[in-house]
Amino acid sequence: MPDAQANAPATDWPDSHWLASTEPPAAFAPLAGETRAEVAIVGAGYAGLNAALELAEGHGIQAVVLDAGQPGWGASGRNGGFCCKGGARLSAAQIASRLGEGAAGEWAAFERAAIERVRDNLARYGIDADSGPEGELQLAHNQRAATRLRAETGPGGAQWLEPPALAERGLKGRFHGGLLSPTGFPLHPMKYAQGLVRAAEVAGVRLHGDSRVTAVAREGAGWRLATARGHVLARRVLWATNGYSDEAMLPWLAGRILPLVSAIMVTSPLSEAEREAQGWTSQIMAYDSRRVLHYFRLLPCGRFLFGGRGSASSASRAQAAFASVLRAEFEALFPAWAGVASERYWSGHVCLTGSRAPWCAEVPGHDGLFAALGWHGNGVAAASEGGRRIAPALAGGANCAPALAQHRPGRVVPPLLRPLALRAGMALARLADGPIGR
Template identity: 45%
Template sequence: MKRIYEEHGYGDGPVADCYWETTIARPPRGQALQGEVRAEVAVIGGGYTGLTAALHLARDAGADVAVLEANGIGWGASGRNGGFACIGGTKASDSVLTRRFGADGMADWHRAQIASAEHVSDFLERYSVDADAHSRGGEAVMAHRPKDFEVLREEAQTLERGYGVKVDVIGPAELAGEGLAGPGFHGAIRFPLGFALNPLKYVLGLARAASEAGARIFEGSPVSGVTRENGEYRLTTPGGVLIAKKLIIGTNGYSSDDVPDWMAGRYLPAQSAVLVTREMSDEEIAAQGWSSDLMAYDTRRLLHYFRLMPNRRFLFGMRGGTSASATALSQMKAKIRANFERMFPAWAHVETPHFWSGFVCLSRDLTPYAGPIGDWPDAWAGFAYHGNGVALGSYTGKLLAGLATGQGGVPALMAAPPARFPFGRFRRMLLPMAYSWYGLIDR
């Protein structure tokens, strides 16, 4: 595989102390692919996108589907994210997107985002998956500077028009009363769509549902190459080869530049790190003044995201980091802890026994993609959710299943073919420059 970070980033080190792994006992790892296996549809990636595609293909279309996962189910971003099943998926501004896709295109995109969160909620209910879902009140966007609160006031109106919901504007003096207190917050808006969940419980539920629907899932089966021969796709793994008429790739930030070669340069993994506290007492929570269970993030470009979970642990995440070495991971651990203590000083004494990191995925145009793999027939990929993959990654799997059966379309914003980043396999060099600029803007 041709990947652009250090090997440590693709191993067990970054996820060794992941909190989610302590919340549910994984089932025994499934068998790896052995010998020659045939299927109608081959799916690469055992995360939200791949498993949702497999579920819809097997359950709704009766297709013979085989999923290949390099490690274990949800081992990548799907099992280690912050658990925000919310709208989002782009990093480009609405004004830029409106110029590109027009008012109709934006309306279609807004509908897709609403549908993405509903899609996850419907799945949890249909399959009785207890994924600790909470924060049904949506999410709060916290102004980290006074001037950002004025921007949020205007954004609230834009969100109301675009999504047809009531967005609450919360002034600085009202934050404490809403349980959103912190010395670095200068107002907020509350957007009433989406909810929080345990991402690992969710992805394991997806795998179980897909398997029960008839999809075959092979774990420990990394794909080292994809070729097309005699009208079929051949996917090579250490133990064998999977031959299929159709192909779906859902590997997002854990993709490889040569699986297949078309992927080269079209995605950019970026690191996100998370810590989780021990359980806190009511007195400790009151001392800080953050008692809301809303999902929240701040207005920084290198944003922080955080939420108080039902068991009174606090999850705190942030973007950043341009290396995935063990040394860099240790440095990121110290940095995120310092940011946590600065933003929530009353919890400076609270231990954070869980820390981990993983890759989110960007595209050059800062929009997600769901569509064909170049000019290959009957082959599709979905990726670049820009840190919002719980809902959008799942919904993309449904869209890809529709493309594979010829019974669905894709919003224009997601159908635009992804351009390649400059610098090829060295495109990581773009991140330090971008992060330095973002840091200056965020001050």
């Protein structure tokens, strides 16, 4: 992406709450000289790391993993930590009409398996990522959304809560009720990412930081990847760069993905009296029903995390402006906390695709070169499982990603028109959402 943040040097970790509340992340040496590998993975986030772990544990292949920053530097080290269903922007009916009923059921099973994958990773690798409590709440931002969400009560044990019932559970805000689903749990995203990094090291994965891939070329039966100081010659390659993808490296992707900015502010610790004053004392992860959605949760340390989309650029001027927008929206939804300080603010990139679903497949016309990306802002679980499912294909076997994720994305917005399209799209979506906090 032609964007300051996407090309930030490796050492520039965002000043996030996550960085401040865990051990300094591991720093890996850049790739140097020429290396050979059965598999090379570009991007060391949840997708790339899980693919590497699966290759090592299930196929005896020690991949070379390259990151332009350091492992976990992308969205995987800076997200909201909602380990939840999601990954596609399609309803079950839309998936069924595109690919049949079977594909809709298969996708739903993938979403559930993805959450269990993260749970299993935490247990298997002994990662303490401050996870829990179980469940996820979608809050209605207006009466129309309340009517729609109320009708979804039942499947998977989802329970509709009117505003008084929400208040009783310590979930009081300016909402018209909420749908509480029992599936999913929050975690500390950087602790999860760093735990995967440690597990990958133990499994013999060859990790390199500060190793931006700057050229990709066919060589013999494989691929040559070039970085500033080294080269990898690999039989197969996985492109796991999600919202940080440089389409110039992989022109087939150009215009088929749409990177978006998501941003988070975290307050100073809330006293018990402040939590009681707002009536929000639960640590359940929650998001609202707006198109330009907000996501939020009380952290185990007593701070409140409030995230939102709607900024068209991650350049520093745009981010300074969006920090004020996000703060105003936070105060509109949680008026009792208008005087509480914001301690930190940061942002990162998520990635949509032209198919409105993730894409985990071989790139057409690129024998042996695969992509796993496009988690639509919900990749904690989906990218973890997507990376695992594509690993057998990287080992020369079958691609185990669901049919929906193997469906080729069409074109969405040409890169040059993106800033304009994003600004117009956001403005229209905000208009349709209506005022905040009424």
